[in-house]
Amino acid sequence: MTQIGGQQTLKDVFHRLSYPERKQLSQDLKQIISQLRMVPNQTPYRFANTLDGALVDHRGGRRGPFNLLSDFNYHLFPERASDTTRNAFSAVHSRQHRSFFTHSDLYSTNIIICQGRLAGIVD
Template structure:
């Protein structure tokens, strides 16, 4: 009974803080509200975002919002985090707030941060999982969490809706067969590197945000996902192409899957027992 009262009181306090914050200080993006000059609360959030923020802050020098507290309301997670001053790279780029030299510098910064992620050691090669080795989330796959997977082979089978690799040429395309037959390293991945998720101030990156898709994926995933839902900003993509490791074959394979089997999770409904799970024991 005492725990229920405490939970109810905390939920009421959270609701009040969000209401007052939104009215006085305003919203931050579609899911955030400023609650003080230096803090905001974002939610509802998926568990992978919380674990990714903490993991990246602990293991890299990548600027990410500091996590102060975690709140739970109606089974949803709300993260109280640092409010990072600045504007999105997307807004700065489109509205002419950056010089050409500043654009090049920012792209180099971002490439360096991606390199830090790629140097992190996974607990086991081949896994596809969140930072805490639990279910991952990526809207390229579907709106719900998925995995964790024991191997890239299992993850690739999931992306193909279980089409056997020997039938892949005929059913999906040879470019997919080619890439899904290769071996890859597991790399820690933001999985949504885009100008909207990069905060800049005075011509430098002040934070990389929105880590809800962050986790362990095949090494090509960062590159291909950077092209998923591509925005009309050729300068950004040209710069990124020159600054990070390219996976042209994998991009072709993913583009085929985006056209033919985007969000394959929908095809797995009712067949979840066939999906391999991760066991780190």
């Protein structure tokens, strides 16, 4: 990765973006995320990193890989989560969801802006 002058993270410049720039950023992010979701899964797992390995979760280390949505959902909670907490989310986790290739930590520090426009996504 190389750095090109004039680029800053979204975290650093969001407060300075005009409303039209924010709207354009939203449209650009939607387009890029849609493109990411079209990348085919090349792993034998439903939930894994791109090299067939564990997913890295900034909240709790490495988890997986997983084939079952239920296994993936179970590991979203800390081991010390109460049964009450787990039961509160059971309705959401009982629904079936499609899985997609995605950016695992899409934060404002990983979104690069240049002259008020999306310049890229890193990390």
